[in-house]
Amino acid sequence: MNLANMNLLTLSMLLPLLGTVALAFTPKTSVLLTKQIALATTVLVAVVGILMAINFDFKSPGFQFVESRPWVPAFGINYALGIDGIALVLILMSVLLTPIVVIAGWNESEGGRWSAKTFYSLILVLETMMIGVFASTDVFLFYVFFEAMLVPVYFLIGGFGSGERAAAAVKFLLYSLFGGLLMLASIIGIFVMSTRYGNRTFDITTLAGLHTVLTPMMENFLFLGFFIAFAIKAPLWPMHTWLPDAAKSATPGTSVLLLGVLDKVGTFGMIRYCLTLFPEASKTFTPLIITLAVISILYGAFLAIGAKDIKRLIAYTSISHFGFITMGIFAMTTQGLSGATLYMFNHGFSTAALFLVAGFMISRRNSSTIADFGGLQRVTPIMAWSFFIAGMSSLALPGLSSFVSEFLVLVGTFTRYPVAAVIATFGIVLAALYILIPVQRALHGPTTPGNENLTDLNLREKVAIAPVIAIIVVLGFYPSPILNIINPAATTVISQQGFTDPAPTISEGK
């Protein structure tokens, strides 16, 4: 049976929607059934995702599982899907993380304004859009998912978060909408330009040739519309201020999806749209972007060191990590790009691990202040070890998956921008600080009063965290399955638009 003909992408987007429909017919009182339906749906989607990965032809660099139907032919808009290696990896990450989030956040919907039904419907709708945003090969379709995605996240933060959740949700939405509208201007620009030059289309492959006819000025403007939107999404200093608030206020599960998946749309967009559509403008702006990325790496790290709140801490570490990813992308080397993509995948899981364990800790202690924890290693060893491993993954300890990606990014950047790479390396040192300080405070030392009777992880929590840690460890020793998927796509992006890897600068025997 040829799975490639089965429209697996559409299927994987349809399943969560069907789950939502099923939820609509579930009585409000049967919360357990609601959760079971949500879990079953997300697991099913994950299975479809894995099927896709198995049937993916690693050697072929183009789009696979391609589907295309006219949507609004008058504007040349198609419902066009297809994935290359980069998109596949990110979809895989999304569909694996969603069921984990559902299991880990089994009771998250309880503190909310609305019923569990609403909570899981929003998660499922969000999953559809997460897949759609990575799978679109039509710029307009991508934009639709990119923007529509904000609505469920907005309600997830504002409706089910804690603390200043409404304010955080609004901040998130306004930042994102602002970026999105700038991108809309660029999309209209692309639309008009592609019409003017004879081919009214939103197809990404066709549009990749558009830059040859644009004036540099025009290309720069169109590039900026996209880039600012993406830089807000995968927050780059100075557009990051919404993230810590959103991450602090959202439930841990929502934060995982927000930082793990949604923000990756930004970095993914930089690769798929900025580099591919506007290669010349990308080159023009690279010095600026690399600078911002380096600032983000250091700035995020410093803020993380000073953070007193465990959720804010994780958000700040992510700002630092997104700096690495952006740097890897705009280094415009195959290694940098592969590393950045692998980094996105790994960051998804290591952040998920951190957030989920932090969520377990917070739910036990009813506090997210780091100072309230202490000596957890003795009271709750399994929880403490999970946090430790997640933390080590975040600081890219060799043997854990993030080490590979961080190394690749630094090496890839060094060949072209040695100074930036060297400065960014300090980020690793700072990472040791921002992870080891909370590890020491929360896990080691004497048990803080009030923590003596905390219970260790229960079975459900273990089931949720185990696969994440497994992925972190296994990919740390053996990253090639994922790298094999990424590399051909990364090579294509780099070579297609005339970027070349710099030649080795040291040649022997000369």
Place this chain on the structure above:
Amino acid sequence: MIDFVSPTLEYALLAPMLIVLAGALIGVLIEAFAPRSARASSQLFITLATLAISLASLIRVRNSASTTAAMESVTFDGAGMLLQASILVISIIAVLLLADQENFTALASTLPGSDEERTSLQKDLRVTEIYPLTLFAVAGMLLFPLATDLITLFVALEMLSLPLYLLAGLSRRRRLMSQEAALKYFLLGAFSSAFFLMGVAYLYGYSASTTFAGIHAAVIGSTGNDIYLLLGIAFLSIGLLFKVGAVPFHAWSPDVYQGAPTAVTAFMAAATKVAAFGAMLRIFYVSFAEAYWQWRPALIAIALITMVFGSLVAIAQRDVKRMLAYSSIAHAGFLLSGVIALNKTGLDASIFYLFAYGVATVGAFGVVTLVRDSAGEVTDLNRWSGLGKRSPWVATAFAGFLLAFAGIPLTSGFIGKFSIFSAAYESGSTAILITGVLSSAIAAFFYIRVIVLMFFKDPVEDGTSVVIPSIYTQITIVVSAVVTFALGIYPTPLIDFIQSTASFLR
């Protein structure tokens, strides 16, 4: 001495308008002769039937070739038919809101606060004149975008305006405010009509003709002094810009939106916009197109100011009707980019936008009629907080309309915004595109604030509640919501239809 030639009238083509006028006259007769108790239901039936028959007759003539009728004072073409159809559809769903008599004064002639008023309320009297008045206004609106003669255009303008002035003053609660709104609307409307007529005079002086075709010919054959053309366009535009509520001719709209009975506001906000923009598109596309370098810079400036001003001032509003009024000003700015675009895509986009925006507007005001306390509608936004908790469906519907106004994908507003801005940009106006998206971002702020209020704030305990909607209001809201989302998810049929149909006969 010229022989008088009796005018020829193409009744088949004029039928949609004539039917509405006939329906209005029947309504007047019912007012005069039918017993009071039977009026409300029969009027509603007559009105709906009239609009439906008119729509049917419009569909029947849809394939006839573009032509002028009634001695070239009216033109039938694809764009005109589409605009007429939009007006009729919007009117039908808006009339259903009128059916909820709670909005209207018992007896318009009584002084507010007088004993007479109290007696009329006790007797449970009902104003049923609203239905024929609405039909008269609809007839004017149907004529407005078809008129190709300045005199006919003016007659249509007055025909649609006068009933609206009256309707605006018929609110049941806060009658003084309502009457003030009506008077304000009337005075400023009369003022703008004067400007309009002045423009007509100048254009006649310039071209020795009152027909659009005649003016067009004069513009093409222009050899020198265009000052009369310029003055004519300027004054005529003032009249039209007043009707669409563009800055700086917008001053009436917040007060009138707020003071008028909400059902009337819904009808006025949605249908008038379609008619007025329809007329504006026609005269600018048909008559003034070749002189675009003379009026376009000014119109671009007005569009930019309108977008920014409407979005900015809306932020400060504490009253939902005033907020929607300023939002409609901002949307008038967006719609002006369709006029400025001056190309086929601009025309298509404008028609789509007008229809989508009109439907969502009626739906949004439909929701506003539902939120009440013992003293009538509650329009103070603070008291809307927690609405999502008390009546999730009503709040969700309202949120949906707001998202459509904000232009979030998967709603009709997004497709509208995309197409109208791309048309403007295609015609070379980068300023419109940039200012458009930026003011959309500002506008998103206050739409979202209302959503926050409804969903993320706790309800205030002051007796504000959502009444169980009558079946008519339910139909209005549900139809508007379905259309809004359907046009966002799959707009292709309508876009294709507009694209293949919309054109102006020159």
